[in-house]
Amino acid sequence: FNNKEIFPKLQKLLSSDYFRFYKVNLNNPCPFWTDHSQCGLKYCAVKPCTPGEVPEGLKSSSYKYSEAASQDLEECEKAEKLGAVNGSLSDETRQALQEWKKHDDESDRFCMLDDVDSPESQYVDLLLNPERFTGYKGPEAWRIWNSIYEENCFKPYSVKRPLNPLASNSGLCVEKRAFFRLISGLHASINIHLSARYLLDENWFEMKWGHNVSEFQLRFDKELTEGEGPKRLRNLYFLYLIELRALAKILPYFERPAFHLYTGQPTEDNEKKKLLLELLHMAKSFPLHFDETALFAGNKKEAIKLKEDFKLTFKNISRVMDCVECFKCRLWGKLQTQGLGTALKILFSERQIEAMPNTSNTNPSFQLSRQEIVSLFNAFGRISTSVRELDNFRSLL
Secondary structure (H helix, E strand, O other): OHHHHHHHHHHHHHOOHHHHEEEEOOOOOOOOOOOOOOOOOOOOOOOOOOHHHOOOOOOOOOOOHHHHHHHHHHHHHHHOOOOOOOOOOOHHHHHHHHHHHHHHHHOOOOOOOOOOOOOOOEEEEHHHOOOOOOOOOOHHHHHHHHHHHHOOOOOOOOOOOOOOOOOOOOOOOOOHHHHHHHHHHHHHHHHHHHHHOEEEEEOOOOEEEEOOHHHHHHHHOOOOOOOHHHHHHHHHHHHHHHHHHHHHHOHHHHHOOOOOOOOOOHHHHHHHHHHHHHHHHHHHOOOOOOOOOOOOOOOHHHHHHHHHHHHHHHHHHHHHHOOOOOHHHHHHHHHHHHHHHHHHHHHHOHHHHHOOOOOOOOOOOOOOOHHHHHHHHHHHHHHHHHHHHHHHHHHHO
16 A cells, blocks of 8 residues: 555655755754764764755746756765755745745644744755765664653653653553554664665765665564564554554645645645645545554543643654754654654544634634644655565565
């Protein structure tokens, strides 16, 4: 279902203007520890490409994004460092993004996103900054994942970090197993991308990226992981089902005539909305949907409390992402965490979404900001890519 139906449509959607530009603050200080061992990798610096290496801009809709972006990327990354984020945008693009912001500010928001309005925030072109191996590993990377797994427990503020969620009393943690599986699935997905887009060879002339089978086996082989590998992959599918379910549930929000994928190019915007709705209808048609009522059972009061807990937990995990020293890893970590947070927000808001008025003049009680929409679909794009890559690794093995 993913590889033949979802994946091709989703990739087409994600290469469009609305979905490729993500606004993010990569300069937040790490709130949990201060000993910044300045990332010792030669691949850590951020050095924007020159304007000539950036696609012409939003208005030239004839521009072949995928082709040109991959050429630009090769050119640019000969001189670039692996972990760097390429923050360059053309003047036209900047102008268009200003227009988008004006449009977004006029529509009422469900929640303010802390990063968006900070002067530190910048738009990043996701097509020019693909998620792949950067050499970021070892103690620093482990510390990040350990902190994230710690946040798996919804703990009151009086409890000091670190806390082992499995050792704590049951009153502290809500649905911790399901939450752990989501985080584990995210971890697995990221590891699949790193193994599938690995730097296999580097010389003066080129960098060769491709599948690293032994790296994949180290992380997922049953024997080499003492039985953990298959569980990690099951958790990846669990995460896929949760996000797929959210896409099926959010359909009424995007079906409203008042909703536009606004980039100031009416023809393309309408085409992309049509493509988006096709994708969501396809998601809805999946016969084996996850039943989230089993996960978020309980009375109305508890459900509201749980929603707040999830929000807080995701904010905390998002803050852990500010401690990632490799900027490219930080970018994709933030995006995927936010995408999963948005998916959970959708699953918690079923009643509001179903009650959405079809008229354009009333503000619905449920809102998604542009940043949430972009992160939701790009995060699902990453998991969808992982599921597809598993097929490639199967045949390579």
